[in-house]
Amino acid sequence: MIIDGKAIAAEVEEETRARIKELADRGIKPGLVTILVGENPASQIYVRIKHSACDRVGIRSENLNLPKDVSQEELLEAIRGLNKRDDVHGILLQLPLPEGLNPASAMATIDPIKDVDGFHPLNMGSLLAGAERLVPCTPKGIIHTLDRLGVNLEGSEVVIVGHSNVVGKPLAAMMLNRNATVQVCHVFTKDLAAHTRQAEILVVAAGVPGLIKKEMVRNGAYVFDVGTTKVGDKIVGDVDFEPVMEVAKGVTPVPGGVGPLTVSMLLSQTVTACEMQTEEK
């Protein structure tokens, strides 16, 4: 089975539209501002994808484009300004930042209740402690998909390849919060296949095309391919898709898998942030 990220994302968008309608009935329209520093072409594309997704569901969106030589203090000042605006419910700082800017201090400056990417340390800490609020979108999309597929996470064997702050570490914490048994591997792991072969759920976020071969995958596993590497004109994942499909129960394609799921979670969390900020007392 191909796990159709686009189709699941479309369902999430449908639910998000319904929530936006309820907000509209109270005279509220959710607003997202993306901050793009410099002119990284990949980042420009990602930002454009997010804005067009906002358009589809009815989230008002703006992009704040700062010059690549902006100072750290000017960046923080811009964020503080957005924190104060009542019509801005979500703030997304597009990464990576140009050399010389400190992403951690920028992310920590975003008001935690507007932190729709879930990277603020306060939100990351609540996540680690099991009180999930706004959480990173890719892990959330993967867990949402497993829920839709009816997979019981409690006691399941989860193996994550990659230990980034964006995917691996927060996903590990979220899986533990759901009582999965969790393994996290990465470039320093000595025998990767020995680990991946144990996985009932395998999530690969390494950025290494073709890393995961058929013989590294357990029969009947669900495989999530978070990798996106540009090879020539094409975007390719970390999983050797066709052969792995022969043994796995389900695999997300690249493109059309984890990418759309991530974007749909961003929309959903922007609405959640808006709901939290406009909650009726």
Place this chain on the structure above:
Amino acid sequence: MIIDGKAIAAEVEEETRARIKELADRGIKPGLVTILVGENPASQIYVRIKHSACDRVGIRSENLNLPKDVSQEELLEAIRGLNKRDDVHGILLQLPLPEGLNPASAMATIDPIKDVDGFHPLNMGSLLAGAERLVPCTPKGIIHTLDRLGVNLEGSEVVIVGHSNVVGKPLAAMMLNRNATVQVCHVFTKDLAAHTRQAEILVVAAGVPGLIKKEMVRNGAYVFDVGTTKVGDKIVGDVDFEPVMEVAKGVTPVPGGVGPLTVSMLLSQTVTACEMQTEEK
């Protein structure tokens, strides 16, 4: 080899004393306040152990004993008062709290820079993101011990049994920050032995006496026993000590292993908190 927690803790205390002397040269004395709510006998003992450790190294310590029927708001008010006091550099809320009180909101009320237990969500989030500041003391003590033993964590196979907020989850994040391959198991894990046998470093924090038998331990592993269960008059750990000693390279005893290490980290972090708060500009 018995991993002598007491001896390593004594070394940490010695280093801590030297740092306290440097502070004294600047006219500063670190201060710790413990908050004990109610009269749980085990908690009373733990608090007493911490105060006597403070005495040994020269940290001024106080205990604030609140009645067991204190309201949440009164508890938060007490914490806020301590946050404001310049002579208090560390605040430790002894857990568990009596029924009806919310520990998460209390811990989130402690000024993060005075959070010597490392449980504030901001500190937990920084930890998860790889920027460790004040961190939970038991995980810190285990990592410190491995450093002292000269164990290279990068690429090592770490298995943690137990996924609590106090030990398992923060330790997993700290091990990932050091590029270990990490597995986290717990009561929902289907085949615990299949996991523990993979461990070069095995940390057990399950609270189940005798859980870890010899045949569950890999040859040459380091085993940390975080369990403390009262059985009759004795405190026992989770590891079947004598038989496991036959296969392991090193095992922490209970008592005299992880306990003293944890207390020594509390002292060290109280001084770190004091140094951060009194840093010369």
